[in-house]
Structure formats: structure tokens, C-alpha cells
Amino acid sequence: MSLFDWTERDLGVPGHVLPVLRTPDPMLSGRSDPVDPADPKVVQLAADLVATMRASPGCVGLAASQVGVALQVFCVDVSGHVKARTAHGVFVLCNAEVLAASQVEKGREGCLSVPDLTGDVRRAARLSVAGVLPGRADQLTLQTDAFEARAVQHELDHCAGMLFLDRVAGAHAVYPRRRYL
Amino acid sequence: MSLLAVTVIGHDRPGIIADVTAGLAELGFNLEDSSMTRLRGHFAMTLLCAGDHPAEDVERALAPIGADGSLLISVWSVPPEPEPEPTGPGYLLSVHGGDRPGIVSAVTRVLAQAGGNITDLTTRLSGDLYVLLAEADLPDDVYVADLAARLAATGRELGVTVALRRQDADVL
Numbered sequence: 001m002s003l004f005d006w007t008e009r010d011l012g013v014p015g016h017v018l019p020v021l022r023t024p025d026p027m028l029s030g031r032s033d034p035v036d037p038a039d040p041k042v043v044q045l046a047a048d049l050v051a052t053m054r055a056s057p058g059c060v061g062l063a064a065s066q067v068g069v070a071l072q073v074f075c076v077d078v079s080g081h082v083k084a085r086t087a088h089g090v091f092v093l094c095n096a097e098v099l100a101a102s103q104v105e106k107g108r109e110g111c112l113s114v115p116d117l118t119g120d121v122r123r124a125a126r127l128s129v130a131g132v133l134p135g136r137a138d139q140l141t142l143q144t145d146a147f148e149a150r151a152v153q154h155e156l157d158h159c160a161g162m163l164f165l166d167r168v169a170g171a172h173a174v175y176p177r178r179r180y181l
Numbered sequence: 182m183s184l185l186a187v188t189v190i191g192h193d194r195p196g197i198i199a200d201v202t203a204g205l206a207e208l209g210f211n212l213e214d215s216s217m218t219r220l221r222g223h224f225a226m227t228l229l230c231a232g233d234h235p236a237e238d239v240e241r242a243l244a245p246i247g248a249d250g251s252l253l254i255s256v257w258s259v260p261p262e263p264e265p266e267p268t269g270p271g272y273l274l275s276v277h278g279g280d281r282p283g284i285v286s287a288v289t290r291v292l293a294q295a296g297g298n299i300t301d302l303t304t305r306l307s308g309d310l311y312v313l314l315a316e317a318d319l320p321d322d323v324y325v326a327d328l329a330a331r332l333a334a335t336g337r338e339l340g341v342t343v344a345l346r347r348q349d350a351d352v353l
Contacts (some may be wrong), residue, residue: 022308022310023277023278023310024277024279024309024310024311024340024341026340029342053242055352085189092299104349114307114310115310116307116308116310117285117305117307122349162343163277164278165275165277166275166342166344167275168273168274168275168314169348169349170301170316171273171299171301171302171303171314171315171316171349172303172314172316173315174303174305174315176305176307
């Protein structure tokens, strides 16, 4: 199945909106563990992540550590975003890892866990990532670019216990958030 | 020709920069470098200017701008400094975590003890979250991984996250 065709309905369970942790919660600085993507608890977690992302205006991705679960699971959906080129719609990846990354570009990022600040971060604009959909066993490869690539790398950082604040491009690269989407 | 440093800090309002620089221009001063920002809503500006009047005269000329007590304007003479030697890629120190006294002093002390020189720094307090970002030059003989480990250890003692990494050069 193509990632383009996948939706949260494929999870088969309803998601619940979970509270999102904010810095300086130490949970956000810890590394997450690999998961068994077929575990029903992981499938439920995936549904909850998507439901929480959907309930948060302007949110284009959410990692499990942000809802207090130190597991390598995150969701992304950049559909319709003005900075997106390739957009696979909504997807959830478990145990994702970067296969290739190139064409570094600087761009502005925000984070539900750092609600009052944004920052300029250098990220690869061409990205290839391997991961597994929740409830599945086969590994798939995601090839993407531009804003979706940025969102995936931001979520992969969460899985490694990093925030955009750890990667900003310079001393003047963090800004007060001017508006809440 | 002498070099003067002018600092202006106080209540922000439209026109402070226009007023201060007009006063300097009337005395024939040339602006050589400047930095202005708002710190917790306060206007804060430092500028260096070159001209032929002593600092006392310039301070007197600018005094009316802050006469209502809302702005503190100071002027003093500074020696010319040589342009810094071009160095290799700089490093970026980032610190974030729960606000508490002593974060900046503890972390920057570790950097200073290694001979690191901070060239730019901003801090932000957002609710409980304290963020420090500093650009720094390091001596060539510093073992960066070791320094990063010492900084991280200091961060753990303070309950904050500290990272030191090389700043990427701009691709033009």
C-alpha cells in the first residue's frame, strides 16, 4: 500500500486527544525506545497522536514523547500547508530512521511543546526515511522534500530527545511566537 | 577624531533612534556600529560613533531626549579596537530548561575556563522556560567533545539541557 493511501481509519480504533507536555518537562529531553509496530497499544497510541494533532490548530506533526510516551512513534500531516511541496497526507511511522538527507535549507519551526517560541533551523530539504506503519510489519521508505521533510526531521528529533531549540541556527534565531494558528 | 560609545536604555516609544541619531548628526558624528533591541519591553541601544567632540559635550547635547526621566543616556570615550581576526567556524551553545538563578553564570564559566569567547548572546524567558543561545569562538587546541561533555554535565546539575555544536557555514 502506498503511504499516500493510508489514513488513520486504517488503524481501526478511535483516537483520544491527550494532553501535550511542554518544556521544561524532562520527558521531552529523553530518548525514546523502539516499538513493536504490531502491538495493539502502539496502534492505539498512533490513533491518539493523530487525534491530538487534529485537535491542535496549526499542528503538522506530533511525537509520542510529547504526550509522555517514550516510544519511537510520530505522526505527520502537512496537507494544504503553504510551504509543502510533496505531501503524503496523514501518516504515522514507528522506529523511523533517516536513510539519506541532502539540500540543507533554513526554515522557521514551531512546536506544541514550546508554544511561545519559534526558531530558524537548518534541515535537509530532500529526505529518505525508513519506518513501519502501526499495525504493520513491513518496512516502507518515505521519500519527501521541503516542509514535509522538515516536519519528519523535527519529529525524529523528538524521538531522540531533542527540540528545535537544540538546533537553532544562531544566537538570534529564536523568536517570540507572534500568532497562534 | 575620537570614538564614543553611546548607550540608551529605558521606556520605549517611537522616535528614540531618530532623536538620538539626529543629536549625533548635528555634532558631526558618524555612526560606525550599532545594536538595538527591546529587553522585556525596555528600549536598549548601544552605538559607536566617531567625531570631534568630547563625550561630555555629546552627553549634554543628548540629555534633553531623556530629560523626563524615561531614558538613561550615557556617552563615554572608547579606544579603537582592532577588527577581530577571522576565525574558523564558530560554535553555538544552546541551553534550555526550567528557570532558576545561576544558569548563565554556571554555563558560561565552563566555556570561559576553556578559553571560549562569546561573540553574541540572547536569552529568553517564556513562562517557566529559560532559553540561552550563545555564539562562541573556541581556541584551536580545545577538545570540543570534552568541553561539550563538561557543559552537558553542568547542565545536568542545573536541571537544564546544554548543547554545544559547530555552527554551519552559510552556503552562498
